Amino acid sequence: MTKIAIIGPGALGGTIAGWLCQNAAHEVIVCARTPLVDLRVETPVGTLNAAPQVLIDPAPAQPVDWVLVLTKTYDVAAAKVWLDSLVGPGTRVAVLQNGVEHVSRFAALLPGQAIVPAVVDIPASRSAPGRMIQQRLGSIVVPEGDDGADFVGLFGETKIDVSAVADWNSRAWGKLCLNCAGAVAALTQRSTGPVWNDDLEVLVRGLVSECAAVARAEGAVIPDSLIEGVIEGARNAPEGAGNSMSVDRFAGRQMELDARNGVIVRLGKKHGIATPINALFVTLLAASGSPWVT
């Protein structure tokens, strides 16, 4: 029996928990802030139901084999109390969040601990506590190695495409090229497709090109076709298509602004790369009503 604790059963965490519960060899423990009774995930291949153990108090939690962190990046500090209870000498911690700083974000909280960074491409939303909708089966990518292989093994009974790759850095930056463009929808509260015009394309292209330039300086391989693909996706985004940052802004919550756009500005400065469009969106979104917490 593999004990897996999931911290943060929101849109993505609830979806991942629902899938992992389908394997009888897993004991899944859901670590929640808002109470929930059970899980129901509407997936592209049917509905998953599960009733794992749910904890809302870290005190009774014990060390587990795997901790999967699925809070927003701005809630990582608050998740520390869970890590203090759940992490023992043999525990591996996987971070399933957006951005490129998965490991450094946790280094101070978990000194010397094995941390498995995961790039997740699974669009999911939550309609109520424990009620998730997974729009696409999607994929998860972790770095090659023993921990990566074991992480992939956790998902053996699921229909999610989970793999370990040699060049994780390029995958993480490639995903950031997509996510940084999400700042437009977060700011306008509209999908980009229905309001597309040449001026909007200049902004989307600017966000993504700046990200790609910083990515390449950080050693990532980003083909020009990836940049064009993101722009094409934004051009064709149908009405209602948002992202997890626009969901946060719409709900009046904090945003992962630093993890998704601020990081491009910060690392751009390090490399002497100008990032004015990302800086503009960081400034405007930070001033838009939701506090920017790093």
Ligand SMILES: NC(=O)C1=CN([C@@H]2O[C@H](COP(=O)(O)OP(=O)(O)OC[C@H]3O[C@@H](n4cnc5c(N)ncnc54)[C@H](OP(=O)(O)O)[C@@H]3O)[C@@H](O)[C@H]2O)C=CC1
């Ligand atoms: N949603 C998506 O489509 C995708 C999201 N991602 C990334 O995945 C990560 C998670 O995103 P998403 O699932 O959308 O976020 P949500 O806001 O939907 O979920 C975050 C969850 O973390 C919980 N939480 C916050 N603090 C704590 C705490 N101290 N203890 C326990 N639980 C806590 C929240 O509790 P509460 O229930 O009280 O809100 C919520 O359930 C982000 O980094 C995001 O960028 C990546 C790919 C796709």
Ligand SMILES: CC(C)(CO)C(=O)C(=O)O
């Ligand atoms: C764009 C998407 C849905 C891709 O998985 C995402 O990463 C997010 O909404 O944060």
